[in-house]
Amino acid sequence: MPGEPPGNFMHPRDRVQSLEPATGDDVGGYVLKALLGQGGFGTVYLAERGGQRYALKLLPLAGLRDWGERELLMLARVKHPNVVRLLGYWHWPDQAPCFLVVIMEYVEGRRLDVWAETENPTAHAVLLRILGVARALRALHEGKALHRDVKEANILVREADGEAVLVDLGVGTHEDTSRVTGGSLPPGTRAYLSPEAWRFHREHGKAPDAHYRSTPADDVYALGVVLYWLLTGTKPFHMVEGNDGSMVRSGPLVSARARNGRVPEELSTLCMRLLEEGPEQRPGAASLVAQVEELLTRDLPEWHAPLCDFHDAHNVTTRPGPDADEEVVWLNEVREDFRPRRGRRWPRPVEHESTTPAPEAVPAQLMEAQASASGMPDSVAEASLPASTVSGRPDSVAEEPLPASTVGLEPRDSDSHRATWRTAALGVLLAVSCAALLSAHLGGWWMHSFADEEGEPAPGWKVAPPVPPPESSGAAVPHGAVSTPAAIALPTMPSEEPAPVKTQNPAGDAQQPTSPVRGRGSAGKTLQAAAAACALLGCTGAQVRERPSPEPCPPGAAETMKQLGINVGDKMGWSFGGSGNRVLTVREGWTSVEIVGADFGDIPNGSIASGRLILGDRVYGRMTQVRFRDTGRTVPVCMELLDGGSERGLELEPGSAPTNLRVFSVGYIRAVRSFE
Numbered sequence: 267m268p269g270e271p272p273g274n275f276m277h278p279r280d281r282v283q284s285l286e287p288a289t290g291d292d293v294g295g296y297v298l299k300a301l302l303g304q305g306g307f308g309t310v311y312l313a314e315r316g317g318q319r320y321a322l323k324l325l326p327l328a329g330l331r332d333w334g335e336r337e338l339l340m341l342a343r344v345k346h347p348n349v350v351r352l353l354g355y356w357h358w359p360d361q362a363p364c365f366l367v368v369i370m371e372y373v374e375g376r377r378l379d380v381w382a383e384t385e386n387p388t389a390h391a392v393l394l395r396i397l398g399v400a401r402a403l404r405a406l407h408e409g410k411a412l413h414r415d416v417k418e419a420n421i422l423v424r425e426a427d428g429e430a431v432l433v434d435l436g437v438g439t440h441e442d443t444s445r446v447t448g449g450s451l452p453p454g455t456r457a458y459l460s461p462e463a464w465r466f467h468r469e470h471g472k473a474p475d476a477h478y479r480s481t482p483a484d485d486v487y488a489l490g491v492v493l494y495w496l497l498t499g500t501k502p503f504h505m506v507e508g509n510d511g512s513m514v515r516s517g518p519l520v521s522a523r524a525r526n527g528r529v530p531e532e533l534s535t536l537c538m539r540l541l542e543e544g545p546e547q548r549p550g551a552a553s554l555v556a557q558v559e560e561l562l563t564r565d566l567p568e569w570h571a572p573l574c575d576f577h578d579a580h581n582v583t584t585r586p587g588p589d590a591d592e593e594v595v596w597l598n599e600v601r602e603d604f605r606p607r608r609g610r611r612w613p614r615p616v617e618h619e620s621t622t623p624a625p626e627a628v629p630a631q632l633m634e635a636q637a638s639a640s641g642m643p644d645s646v647a648e649a650s651l652p653a654s655t656v657s658g659r660p661d662s663v664a665e666e667p668l669p670a671s672t673v674g675l676e677p678r679d680s681d682s683h684r685a686t687w688r689t690a691a692l693g694v695l696l697a698v699s700c701a702a703l704l705s706a707h708l709g710g711w712w713m714h715s716f717a718d719e720e721g722e723p724a725p726g727w728k729v730a731p732p733v734p735p736p737e738s739s740g741a742a743v744p745h746g747a748v749s750t751p752a753a754i755a756l757p758t759m760p761s762e763e764p765a766p767v768k769t770q771n772p773a774g775d776a777q778q779p780t781s782p783v784r785g786r787g788s789a790g791k792t793l794q795a796a797a798a799a800c801a802l803l804g805c806t807g808a809q810v811r812e813r814p815s816p817e818p819c820p821p822g823a824a825e826t827m828k829q830l831g832i833n834v835g836d837k838m839g840w841s842f843g844g845s846g847n848r849v850l851t852v853r854e855g856w857t858s859v860e861i862v863g864a865d866f867g868d869i870p871n872g873s874i875a876s877g878r879l880i881l882g883d884r885v886y887g888r889m890t891q892v893r894f895r896d897t898g899r900t901v902p903v904c905m906e907l908l909d910g911g912s913e914r915g916l917e918l919e920p921g922s923a924p925t926n927l928r929v930f931s932v933g934y935i936r937a938v939r940s941f942e
């Protein structure tokens with residue numbers, strides 16, 4: 267559904283949340299197996315019935331009936347292999363219906379952004395997916411319908427045949443349907459809105475009855491944004507606030523090929539045509555299909571080379587430079603000779619655990635081949651999840667900059683510690699096996715050795731710190747420049763390098779420029795987590811750390827996020843301080859992270875999110891305020907920290923101790939309705 271709920275929208279789901287079913291529940295004979303996605307309006311589950319799998323979308327009836335029925339109408343109208351298929355619907359529960367339940371075919375696959383991040387596709391492969399979406403749009407447009415929310419998150423790449431399937435017609439419209447939205451902007455997601463929609467908003471936004479009427483050219487433009495991101499790893503523009511308060515583009519449009527020299531010229535030209543300023547200059551969907559089909563006949567090598575550089579175990583930085591901030595520039599400016607890194611992530615080598623001598627660096631592609639050949643998991647972030655539940659990032663995020671309230675950085679990318687994934691994985695395996703054995707047999711001893719290493723555990727570490735109920739403090743969640751003990755710890759190991767990071771005050775002010783990081787490779791993390799959890803839990807006997815208690819958002823956070831164009835579930839990158847992907851040491855308490863990768867809604871890239879780190883079975887981050895990088899404006903938000911695999915909280919890295927929590931320095935930050 268829309269990235270941006272319409273007008274003066276009060277979320278009806280808040281009213282029915284307690285009635286909402288959960289995984290494992292039976293909804294009219296369909297057993298909910300897994301959460302596939304939760305958007306601004308509905309919740310989508312993988313469900314099973316009679317051995318068959320389905321996707322069930324639950325939309326609260328209260329207030330959303332129009333939207334739900336609109337989605338039904340749209341789905342019923344369009345029957346196309348590249349559009350998700352409607353199988354039925356009913357109101358649930360039968361006695362006192364609260365939800366519209368839409369039954370759809372289950373598209374087993376990955377979101378387009380996840381697919382791209384994992385596969386590091388070629389121009390040819392990208393074009394095949396664009397062809398599927400173009401065909402879907404052609405069918406919609408020929409049927410006088412518009413999708414109005416074309417974006418990576420609404421395109422699934424079906425595992426079985428690789429076809430792109432368009433989902434979420436919830437804010438689509440048909441020439442016969444009545445208008446549901448208010449306001450001068452159409453529903454949809456800001457980064458994908460056409461220039462003419464923004465122009466209309468600028469010129470007529472203040473008029474009470476102004477209503478932008480979307481056209482097929484809006485869908486085509488949005489597909490252009492998708493294509494541009496697939497080719498370059500960045501959005502064509504960032505929207506920034508202009509002098510008059512309206513949203514304007516951050517700079518001129520740079521061709522896809524200028525951003526990434528691996529993009530074939532003709533494909534770049536096509537992409538730029540989709541992004542033309544004037545709607546009449548863009549091709550219609552039918553013409554687009556024909557042009558794409560024609561381009562697919564090209565057979566030059568450049569069409570079959572990966573568009574981006576591969577991640578490998580150590581290339582977490584791009585190019586060496588006299589100044590590390592060069593990479594920050596890379597993130598924000600035109601780069602002719604650099605590409606974002608994509609492809610399956612590498613197991614992070616566990617340099618300190620492995621005693622194997624470092625082999626020579628192995629080219630990324632070759633390493634990938636080795637990884638596949640051996641059958642070892644090469645992408646743990648995705649290996650253990652149903653494909654379509656793996657969420658990806660909407661922008662080139664996992665490879666970005668940061669500040670932080672951190673100390674104790676442990677470099678991951680040192681040449682002197684190079685090891686292949688094989689030796690690294692073996693190292694982890696051995697370390698974990700040992701950890702498990704030791705914890706089982708020598709728990710007391712280990713606890714003792716911990717005390718030796720860390721000194722007396724800090725008071726309160728034996729149980730997860732209770733989260734004070736919001737009423738108890740008078741404020742729901744601390745925000746503003748309130749400081750709990752700083753989430754800064756001293757380096758714990760002599761081998762750790764001094765932290766090349768800035769420090770921050772509790773309000774989250776960045777005091778030094780940031781250094782960049784790259785996406786985290788996460789294979790082996792389960793094992794590492796096991797080791798770390800064992801270190802923290804098993805060896806201390808009876809203490810079991812659990813998740814922190816749920817908490818509501820700070821007052822005003824939901825409204826503010828809505829105004830900023832951020833919906834519940836939206837994600838962006840975050841980073842703790844330092845240069846590069848790092849394990850670093852933090853403590854519970856107030857902390858700050860940098861929002862990295864792109865603007866998050868209207869929050870500028872590089873702004874500082876602050877909140878608390880809480881130790882449970884993992885380290886949970888609850889961010890309750892954001893300070894804008896450019897204006898210094900501080901607003902309440904409700905966002906949680908996810909790790910690089912989009913799991914809530916940060917995994918404890920080996921070597922964590924109660925007062926010195928070792929975590930990885932980058933991940934995702936997600937807008938939430940409450941802290942669960």
Ligand SMILES: Nc1ncnc2c1ncn2[C@@H]1O[C@H](COP(=O)(O)OP(=O)(O)OP(=O)(O)O)[C@@H](O)[C@H]1O
Nearest residue numbers: 267302303305306307308310321371372373419434
């Ligand atoms: N038929 C399907 N098969 C598999 N996964 C699906 C299906 N429909 C939706 N999903 C997954 O669920 C996610 C949310 O679905 P959808 O976009 O329809 O919900 P929404 O509430 O409208 O979300 P949003 O407000 O974010 O757009 C999708 O991004 C996709 O990953």
